[in-house]
Amino acid sequence: MDKRLQTFISEKAPIIDAELNHLIEFEKAPSSLKESMLYSVNAGGKRIRPLLVLAVLDDFDTKSDDALKVACAVELIHTYSLIHDDLPCMDDDDFRRGKPTNHRVYGEATAVLAGDALQTRAFGILASLEQTRPEQIIRLVALLADASGANGMVGGQILDMEGETATLSLPELEEVHMHKTGALLSFCIEAGAILSDAQEEELSQLRKYAKNIGLAFQIKDDILDVTSTTEQLGKTANSDTASEKSTYPSLLGLEGAQQQLEKYHREAVECLAFLKKENSMLKLFADYIVQRNA
Amino acid sequence: MDKRLQTFISEKAPIIDAELNHLIEFEKAPSSLKESMLYSVNAGGKRIRPLLVLAVLDDFDTKSDDALKVACAVELIHTYSLIHDDLPCMDDDDFRRGKPTNHRVYGEATAVLAGDALQTRAFGILASLEQTRPEQIIRLVALLADASGANGMVGGQILDMEGETATLSLPELEEVHMHKTGALLSFCIEAGAILSDAQEEELSQLRKYAKNIGLAFQIKDDILDVTSTTEQLGKTANSDTASEKSTYPSLLGLEGAQQQLEKYHREAVECLAFLKKENSMLKLFADYIVQRNA
Numbered sequence: 001m002d003k004r005l006q007t008f009i010s011e012k013a014p015i016i017d018a019e020l021n022h023l024i025e026f027e028k029a030p031s032s033l034k035e036s037m038l039y040s041v042n043a044g045g046k047r048i049r050p051l052l053v054l055a056v057l058d059d060f061d062t063k064s065d066d067a068l069k070v071a072c073a074v075e076l077i078h079t080y081s082l083i084h085d086d087l088p089c090m091d092d093d094d095f096r097r098g099k100p101t102n103h104r105v106y107g108e109a110t111a112v113l114a115g116d117a118l119q120t121r122a123f124g125i126l127a128s129l130e131q132t133r134p135e136q137i138i139r140l141v142a143l144l145a146d147a148s149g150a151n152g153m154v155g156g157q158i159l160d161m162e163g164e165t166a167t168l169s170l171p172e173l174e175e176v177h178m179h180k181t182g183a184l185l186s187f188c189i190e191a192g193a194i195l196s197d198a199q200e201e202e203l204s205q206l207r208k209y210a211k212n213i214g215l216a217f218q219i220k221d222d223i224l225d226v227t228s229t230t231e232q233l234g235k236t237a238n239s240d241t242a243s244e245k246s247t248y249p250s251l252l253g254l255e256g257a258q259q260q261l262e263k264y265h266r267e268a269v270e271c272l273a274f275l276k277k278e279n280s281m282l283k284l285f286a287d288y289i290v291q292r293n294a
Numbered sequence: 295m296d297k298r299l300q301t302f303i304s305e306k307a308p309i310i311d312a313e314l315n316h317l318i319e320f321e322k323a324p325s326s327l328k329e330s331m332l333y334s335v336n337a338g339g340k341r342i343r344p345l346l347v348l349a350v351l352d353d354f355d356t357k358s359d360d361a362l363k364v365a366c367a368v369e370l371i372h373t374y375s376l377i378h379d380d381l382p383c384m385d386d387d388d389f390r391r392g393k394p395t396n397h398r399v400y401g402e403a404t405a406v407l408a409g410d411a412l413q414t415r416a417f418g419i420l421a422s423l424e425q426t427r428p429e430q431i432i433r434l435v436a437l438l439a440d441a442s443g444a445n446g447m448v449g450g451q452i453l454d455m456e457g458e459t460a461t462l463s464l465p466e467l468e469e470v471h472m473h474k475t476g477a478l479l480s481f482c483i484e485a486g487a488i489l490s491d492a493q494e495e496e497l498s499q500l501r502k503y504a505k506n507i508g509l510a511f512q513i514k515d516d517i518l519d520v521t522s523t524t525e526q527l528g529k530t531a532n533s534d535t536a537s538e539k540s541t542y543p544s545l546l547g548l549e550g551a552q553q554q555l556e557k558y559h560r561e562a563v564e565c566l567a568f569l570k571k572e573n574s575m576l577k578l579f580a581d582y583i584v585q586r587n588a
Contacts, residue, residue: 027443027444027445028444028445028449029443029444029445029449029452030444030449030452030453030456032452032456033444033448033449033452034444037444080410084406084407084410087383087403087406089401089402089403089406090403090406107383108383109381109383109384109455110452110455112378112381112383112384112406113378113448113451113452115410116374116378116409116410116413116443116448117443117444117448117449119410119413119414120413120439120442120443120444120448121439121443121444123417123435123438123439124435124436124439124440124443126435127432127433127435127436127439128436134428134429134431134432135428137428137432138421138428138431138432139421141417141418141420141421141435142418142421142422144417145414145415145417145418145421146418148414149321149323149410149411149414149415149418150321150322150323150324150327150328150331150411150414150415151321151322151323154327154407154410154411154414155322155323155324155327155411157407158323158324158326158327158404158407159324161403161404162324162326
């Protein structure tokens with residue numbers, strides 16, 4: 001990983017972790033519920049979504065204490081979706097990032113409710129921003145709802161489930177991913193841009209960047225699933241092959257998937273030209289997404 | 295039921311139903327998800343929460359097209375909570391309002407996701423209000439998050455589950471209800487008051503009113519569970535007795551519960567004195583909550 005990105009992550013990740021914990025602990029709630037929420041929040045994610053929010057601010061050379069809260073709000077949405085995805089009625093996963101899944105520790109009922117409450121908290125956090133103009137806060141709430149709801153992440157999860165029993169075409173597969181993971185990643189980029197008071201034309205470029213890294217992210221996930229061991233991934237490897245799910249490697253072959261990954265990476269980086277920076281943080285993130293091993 | 299309230303409900307309920315459908319149908323989403331969301335939205339609720347929002351505006355003689363949207367947002371939160379509460383891992387209910395529960399029709403995975411997406415939609419709707427001042431919209435988002443999250447409805451659901459295995463004291467029972475059902479009812483009243491530009495002192499009285507009718511509502515539910523048939527209720531009667539759950543009748547006896555119900559009703563009505571109306575709509579609602587048969 002690039003040195004500058006490494007420094008950025010090792011500087012920001014602990015701040016994100018601390019704020020996430022603060023935002024949940026701060027809330028009044030029955031202790032068992034709070035414990036279950038905190039368990040998944042602290043289950044060791046890479047914090048890619050919150051880091052992306054902060055990376056945009058870094059590239060725009062802007063500062064906003066609210067950015068950290070927005071970053072955490074997205075991470076809570078992501079965390080809630082993982083808890084619900086892991087449920088026995090969904091993917092029925094016993095482990096996530098090498099640790100027992102929420103429902104394995106707290107039971108299904110509490111896991112459902114912890115997910116529910118994490119989603120609610122995300123919107124509550126946006127409404128609590130203090131340094132952001134009210135119109136912008138409302139825009140963030142609208143965007144987060146759109147990115148995470150029926151036309152975004154949750155809709156993508158439905159498409160993904162329905163796709164499991166069929167061979168998807170490449171456009172269908174991309175439709176799944178643009179909803180299931182892409183929408184929330186796009187929110188991160190757009191939210192960072194809004195907090196940086198980006199121009200409309202810049203926003204449009206950043207939306208294209210987000211779409212490209214979103215798809216690149218998913219291709220890399222699919223490739224890693226085929227080429228890594230369970231130990232390396234911290235989750236069951238080869239799970240896609242086992243379930244006969246449509247993936248980039250199954251549709252394009254491993255080499256075709258790798259080429260597609262590089263294409264999206266290139267197109268993502270091209271969208272960053274307006275920043276006029278040799279190695280912008282978003283460029284380094286795009287590189288990392290392509291090169292990561294887990 | 296009072297004639298004026300009857301007219302109010304028969305006038306407003308169809309408008310609420312139509313708007314709820316519009317707000318979901320309008321959204322882009324996979325058709326199976328949308329169908330599952332609409333199924334529960336149209337499963338025949340009494341619409342008490344949205345009606346309460348509109349009743350506040352009626353009592354303040356204010357008009358706001360946004361009020362209908364806010365009313366629908368609360369109903370979507372309520373609907374999502376019912377879908378998740380009915381899941382096999384929670385109350386495991388096969389019927390709700392005389393119809394098969396969401397997961398019985400669409401399967402558990404889709405039911406979980408439909409609930410998730412309905413919650414998201416509620417916040418998205420608040421962010422889409424067009425006639426309300428931005429500061430007020432943000433206040434509504436914050437209030438709804440507080441009322442429905444870990445310190446509100448979802449927290450109450452956890453307390454309720456934990457209470458099922460123990461005999462609760464009366465204060466503990468009321469703590470459960472004030473969270474599980476009271477918080478969202480309070481939101482309805484407070485949201486209506488905010489949209490009516492109520493004064494702080496009026497808000498404070500209305501919060502007390504909401505707390506009292508919330509508890510009255512629950513006592514009446516408990517009493518009906520003991521005294522009604524399954525057919526009358528549209529859900530399994532005597533379910534509380536069967537599960538040995540703490541209820542007002544089990545703690546106070548049927549007569550004691552009835553007295554407590556009347557006390558809360560009286561106190562609710564007293565909070566409405568500032569309206570200087572003989573028969574305010576909120577007064578009629580308090581009467582209805584006490585007198586209803588289902």
